[in-house]
Amino acid sequence: MKIVIIDYGAGNIQSIKFAIRRLGYEATLSDNPEEIKQAGRVIFPGVGEASSAMAKLRASGLDRLIPQLTQPVLGICLGMQLMCKGSEEGNTKGLDIFDVDVVKFPESVKVPQIGWNEISNLKSGLFTSITENSHIYLVHSYYAPTCEDTIAVSEYALLYSAALGKDNFYGTQFHPEKSSSVGAQILKNFLEL
Known part of the structure; x- marks a missing residue:
């Protein structure tokens, strides 16, 4: 199975x-639309600021390609946030896959939230063999409120979407690649969906 990590300079x-x-898998880094379309699994990573990341996606046409993909797609951190309708960060219009807007944590809490936190209310094959209140690793100042696409929650002053899912699209606010054995199992589940 071909696994492609989308390369847009923000991952x-x-x-x-x-x-x-x-x-036990190999992943290819690519910004080639044909190669991305032909992949069995697509990972949409993201680190950085929403508006500049979206500008890179628009410049390459990937903003039009990603919502049309039909294979399982996993957005990670900023990747998940860009899959939402929009973000307060840089007043950014998103890919409109998940029906929720990303907002900044209230000023009463320290941002970014950095470190380990629990996930619960797990509702997807993405979380097969993951127990409620498992620990995952996060670094973020913005969050997606809970909504009908929420498939896991976490809490930092308020409950928010730790993961989103809709059709063939999945997103994790946390970094599965940095979340020890729990994150490894979640990645394995995604690759085996």
Whole structure:
């Protein structure tokens, strides 16, 4: 099975590649639309700021391609946020896959949220063999509120979407590639969906 990590200059690519290799698979880094369309699984990573990341996607036409993909697609961190309707960060219009807008944590809490947190209310094949209240690793200042696409929640001053899912699209606010054995199992589940 061909696994492609979308290359648009806004990703934590190496740690994802290593995590996939540890599971016995190889992933290719690509911004080629044909190669992405032909992949069995697509990973949409993201680290950085929403509006500049979306500008890179628009410049390459990937903003039009990603919502049309029919194979399983996993957005990670900013990748998940860009799959939402929009983001307060840089007043950014998103890919409109998940029906929710990303907002900034209230000023009463320290941002970014960095470190380990629990996930619960797990509702997807993405979480096969994952127990409620397992720990995952996060780094973020913006979040997707809970909505009908929420498939896992976490709490940091308020409940928010730790993961989203709709049709063939999945997103994790957390970094599965940095979330130890729990994250490895989630990546394995995604690759085996």
